[in-house]
Amino acid sequence: MAIPQTEKPFDAAAYLAWEEVQAERHEYVAGEVFAMVGVRQSHNVATLNLASTLRQALKGTPCRVFVESVKARVEAANCFFYPDVLVTCDPRDRLTPDYVSHPVLIAEVLSESTAAFDRGGKFAAYRKLDSLQDYVLIDLSTQRVEVFRRDLENHWVLHDYGLGEDVELAFLTVRVPVDQIFEDTAEQAALPSAEAAPR
Numbered sequence: 001m002a003i004p005q006t007e008k009p010f011d012a013a014a015y016l017a018w019e020e021v022q023a024e025r026h027e028y029v030a031g032e033v034f035a036m037v038g039v040r041q042s043h044n045v046a047t048l049n050l051a052s053t054l055r056q057a058l059k060g061t062p063c064r065v066f067v068e069s070v071k072a073r074v075e076a077a078n079c080f081f082y083p084d085v086l087v088t089c090d091p092r093d094r095l096t097p098d099y100v101s102h103p104v105l106i107a108e109v110l111s112e113s114t115a116a117f118d119r120g121g122k123f124a125a126y127r128k129l130d131s132l133q134d135y136v137l138i139d140l141s142t143q144r145v146e147v148f149r150r151d152l153e154n155h156w157v158l159h160d161y162g163l164g165e166d167v168e169l170a171f172l173t174v175r176v177p178v179d180q181i182f183e184d185t186a187e188q189a190a191l192p193s194a195e196a197a198p199r
Helices: 010-018 041-057 091-093 115-119 121-128
Strands: 027-031 032-035 064-067 071-074 079-081 085-088 103-109 134-139 144-150 155-159 166-169 174-177
Touching: 010 027, 010 079, 041 064, 041 085, 041 103, 041 134, 041 174, 071 121, 079 121, 103 115, 115 121, 115 134, 134 166, 144 166, 155 166
Parallel strands: 103 134
Antiparallel strands: 027 032, 027 079, 064 085, 071 079, 085 103, 134 144, 144 155, 166 174
């Protein structure tokens, strides 16, 4: 939800200073800030599954993998987002401890409340990042992974993967089994409370 603004909208510097002292995380879009909502356990597990696989695969390279609490800055769109997973291989990103500006990969785990924005406005902003090569969408409900990959003509081409297949992250020369991303993400129906149990 949007945080009420009592004065003129934040600029990027004011947002960074304000966000540093907040208990909750907030994304920033063109002067407005939006509180981050909580996620289901399955969302967190899928995020960690992908991030840990990438971390292992990229050990010994200049690339670094971040999860959830590191901001991606899209200066051309005047935005800061908290991607579920991002990878940067650019030494310039080591100079900005509060955010990453040159990611090569961004991944978002879809939820009912965020899927439309992740596919629409957020992806439109991410496409303004010249460094970005792969935009990965993880759909827990269908157990499919969509990778939008930038080609040599600067077009974004969709590659769709299902269970039993390997997600190809060509720029990083990494392949990730889809089954590994969705490992341990199944959720069971909540058990009835003691008060609701039949007597």
